[in-house]
Amino acid sequence: MRNFRTATISIVGGLLVAASAFAADVQMNIKPELISLLDRSLLTIEFIDGNGNAVEIPEVDGLNIQYQGQSSETRIVNFKSSSKVIHKYLITPSKVGDYTIGPITAQYKGGEKELAGQLRVIKPEDDAEAQKVSEIMFSRITSDRDSPHVHEPFGLELKVFIRDGVQIDGNFGIRGGMPESGMDGELQWKVSGRERTDMNDSIFNVYTLRTTAKTLTAGTFSFQPQVQLNVIIPRQQRRSWGFDDPFFGDMFGRQETRPFTLDCNRLDLDVRAVPMERRPDTFTGGVGIFDFDVEVGPKKVKAGEPITVKIRIAGKGNLTKITPPLIEESHEFKLYDARSVPTDKPNEVRFEQVLIPKSGTVTNIPAISFSYFNTTTTDFRTISQGPFPVQVEDVPQQTAQVIATVPSTIQQETKILGRDIIYLKPSPKRWRFKADTTWYRTRLFNVILILPALLLILISIITSRKNKLAGNVALARRQKAPKAARRNVQRAEQVMRQGDATGFYEALWDALTEYFGHRLNLAPGEVTLVAVTAKVPKNASELENLFHTIEQRRYGIQSAESSKDEMKLLLREFTATLKACERRKL
Amino acid sequence: MKKLTSLALVLLTVVLASVASENTFSSAQAAYDDGRYAEAIMLYNKLLDDGVDNLEVHYNLANAYFKDSDLASAVWHYRKAWYDAPRDPDIRANFHFALNAAGAIESQPSITEKIVTTLSLSEWIMVAVGGYLLLTVLLATALLVKTDRRNTLKLCMIPILLVLISAAGWWHWNQHHLNQEWVVVQTEATALFGPVKGSTAHYKLPLAALVRQRNADSKGWVEVEYDGKRGWLQTRYISRVSP
Structure with a gap:
């Protein structure tokens, strides 16, 4: 009977599994299957009653297929549930034609299945000539310099051509195609104009975007910007609510924007390095064309008072990368670091540097030279200003004091003016190897780490015990009891070996009274047989015997047995009784 | 011998x-x-x-x-x-x-991150050990010396605080093991919306960008965060720098 039931369950179970496997399926759909060049289609792969991973769709020339993500659906119809996992792919055509997508192999619960789909891309209604998107919309990039120098600003112009009739929303985005490294900051494109032009017998609307770029390194820089814009297209699929008339279509704004990435030419610029040959010592990184002015003030000071050197560099070039020209150091004055000063003018930088004459011997501030690389003449130019005469009054007593107070304010305002990486680090004092175990992972460290905790636990136990005993006299005496008994028993043994019977019984008596005095927290006079047996009734007979025997012998009543043998026997009994009492909980 | x-x-x-x-x-x-x-x-x-x-x-x-x-x-x-x-x-x-x-964007650390990265992992462990030893000494003092025990116990807050801050430091550095840092070492690195070839491009990553791992799958894809955006990238584009 049991076998029959098991077999029935197995068959039903097997049928259910088989049925579920039979229900599982995978399907590919492309909707719509007919689109215009500016339209898009949605490809879906549906795993019915089962789960499946996204399938990689092979590349199709003329189509851009992008995975969009997955969604799932569960339906219950007539108490029967079914579920779907749907993977979506967006198809954007770049030229007209008939396309076959697939076959691709999809794995699902029921096995494997080959899937394929058809898509037809036709010309847009308003442009019967165009075969490709690149014929309708494209972009072109140019530069105002063929081979600029490192740090030299150069202009980039990007023209976006849109065939007349195509509507866009006017937003442009650059999605890539720019040099990935070596550029000085991110490029900021600005739309600078719009015009109409005739090209290949078609009218195009041309949008011009401009930016200024600079590079940090020399080499070939390739620009092929991927301009993305949104094209406004009438909606292809409409829900029919009885308003299919074009009037309602316009009225309800049945349009949508679709992003397109435009083709663009590639612009290669060879950026030249600033030459090392004949580079003056006073070159501080300026590349471009500049003017240089210096002002010094006040011109009449006392020794120890600050003089400010104001430097202004203006022109076209890498102003933000220029570091201040150096003032020749002298033992006659103390020189502080230059700091940059904010300015409202876009094409200029200002620096201020403070120097303090140490004595009245200073008659002028030495000439200051600014060298830069002229990108027009491709050579180095040096502009010098000064020397600047100053009158310094000698006040030797106050010099040191003034110098000491000035730097704090100046140094706080000083900005780090970096133009290159910081130099190498010296050799390490100790060589570290990967194989070395880090100090905090060594066994010794772990052991050392445990020690303080153990010590603390030990101290805690000791102090806790000490405190407990200090607050509880009975307990403290209880703990003293065995020690007191042991001490007296040892004394008894010693005197027994010497044959001193009186001393032996006195020692045993002391052991008895001290033990029970401490153990039962009794005063010395209170330790009697009655008091003890009242507390230890289970050993009453042994205790009575001990008390009587010891008392009798102490008072001279001798037994018939040999004295030494009796002492040994009594000692044995005494020890056994006290051990029994010690084990007993009182 | x-x-x-x-x-x-x-x-x-x-x-x-x-x-x-x-x-x-x-x-x-x-x-x-x-x-x-x-x-x-x-x-x-x-x-x-x-x-x-x-x-x-x-x-x-x-x-x-x-x-x-x-x-x-x-x-x-x-x-x-x-x-x-x-x-x-x-x-x-x-x-x-x-x-x-x-041309890579450097992520701006939060104030907490700035604090916890003032010390390295081993330095935080050193602080924690120092705090632990100080706590042990103070507790032992409180146990052995009865006078002014209340103030000694109040002083224990300092090492406890040190240990807690060190724990935060340790936790931060430990995050580098969980959410590892990678550097983009190949050009044309584009983070996608999904861990599938052909998935929609999300954003481009410049060469040498430092990214933080947020997720990973077994097929060689890593979900990375860069400039506040998350996207999936194949590991061939990046090189792990976290220890």
């Missing part, structure tokens, strides 16, 4: 290895000074291949890579050096400079 001989041999090996490392380091520095950056890179890499793991080697190697225009490797080694010395101004300045030169 055998033990002594073994000890002597180990010491001799260590001394010889140190001398060899010192020589290679000096040669690499000389090559760098002469502008022979490729040679300097080769020599510094030799030190790393020999098992040397000093931050100075990573830092100098990064400098050589920078001068050789390999910004991705430079950023990688600056970051490696930074793990050991997060307060070092030279490492921070050059790392920032290299990222800027690469």
Whole structure:
């Protein structure tokens, strides 16, 4: 009977599994299957009653297929549930034609299945000539310099051509195609104009975007910007609510924007390095064309008072990368670091540097030279200003004091003016190897780490015990009891070996009274047989015997047995009784 | 006797290895000074291949890579050096400079992150151990010395605070194991919306960008965060820098 039931369950179970496997399926759909060049289609792969991973769709020339993500659906119809996992792919055509997508192999619960789909891309209604998107919309990039120098600003112009009739929303985005490294900051494109032009017998609307770029390194820089814009297209699929008339279509704004990435030419610029040959010592990184002015003030000071050197560099070039020209150091004055000063003018930088004459011997501030690389003449130019005469009054007593107070304010305002990486680090004092175990992972460290905790636990136990005993006299005496008994028993043994019977019984008596005095927290006079047996009734007979025997012998009543043998026997009994009492909980 | 001989041999090996490392380091520095950056890179890499793991080697190697225009490797080694010395101004300045030169965005750390990265992992452990020892001493004092026990126990808040802050520091550095940092080492790295080839492109990653891992799948895809955006990237584009 049991076998029959098991077999029935197995068959039903097997049928259910088989049925579920039979229900599982995978399907590919492309909707719509007919689109215009500016339209898009949605490809879906549906795993019915089962789960499946996204399938990689092979590349199709003329189509851009992008995975969009997955969604799932569960339906219950007539108490029967079914579920779907749907993977979506967006198809954007770049030229007209008939396309076959697939076959691709999809794995699902029921096995494997080959899937394929058809898509037809036709010309847009308003442009019967165009075969490709690149014929309708494209972009072109140019530069105002063929081979600029490192740090030299150069202009980039990007023209976006849109065939007349195509509507866009006017937003442009650059999605890539720019040099990935070596550029000085991110490029900021600005739309600078719009015009109409005739090209290949078609009218195009041309949008011009401009930016200024600079590079940090020399080499070939390739620009092929991927301009993305949104094209406004009438909606292809409409829900029919009885308003299919074009009037309602316009009225309800049945349009949508679709992003397109435009083709663009590639612009290669060879950026030249600033030459090392004949580079003056006073070159501080300026590349471009500049003017240089210096002002010094006040011109009449006392020794120890600050003089400010104001430097202004203006022109076209890498102003933000220029570091201040150096003032020749002298033992006659103390020189502080230059700091940059904010300015409202876009094409200029200002620096201020403070120097303090140490004595009245200073008659002028030495000439200051600014060298830069002229990108027009491709050579180095040096502009010098000064020397600047100053009158310094000698006040030797106050010099040191003034110098000491000035730097704090100046140094706080000083900005780090970096133009290159910081130099190498010296050799390490100790060589570290990967194989070395880090100090905090060594066994010794772990052991050392445990020690303080153990010590603390030990101290805690000791102090806790000490405190407990200090607050509880009975307990403290209880703990003293065995020690007191042991001490007296040892004394008894010693005197027994010497044959001193009186001393032996006195020692045993002391052991008895001290033990029970401490153990039962009794005063010395209170330790009697009655008091003890009242507390230890289970050993009453042994205790009575001990008390009587010891008392009798102490008072001279001798037994018939040999004295030494009796002492040994009594000692044995005494020890056994006290051990029994010690084990007993009182 | 055998033990002594073994000890002597180990010491001799260590001394010889140190001398060899010192020589290679000096040669690499000389090559760098002469502008022979490729040679300097080769020599510094030799030190790393020999098992040397000093931050100075990573830092100098990064400098050589920078001068050789390999910004991705430079950023990688600056970051490696930074793990050991997060307060070092030279490492921070050059790392920032290299990222800027690469056109990569440097994530702005929060105040908490700034605090916890003032010390390295081993320094935080040192603080924690110091706090723990101080706490032990104070507790032992409170147990043994009865007078002014209340104030001694109040003082215990200091080491407890130290241990808690150290735990936060340790937790932060431990995040580098869970959410590892990677450097983009291949051009044309584009983060996608999903871990599937052909998925929609989300954003482009510049070469040498430093990204933080947020997720991973078994098929060689890593979900990375860069400039506040998350996207999936194949591991062939990136190189892990977290220890």
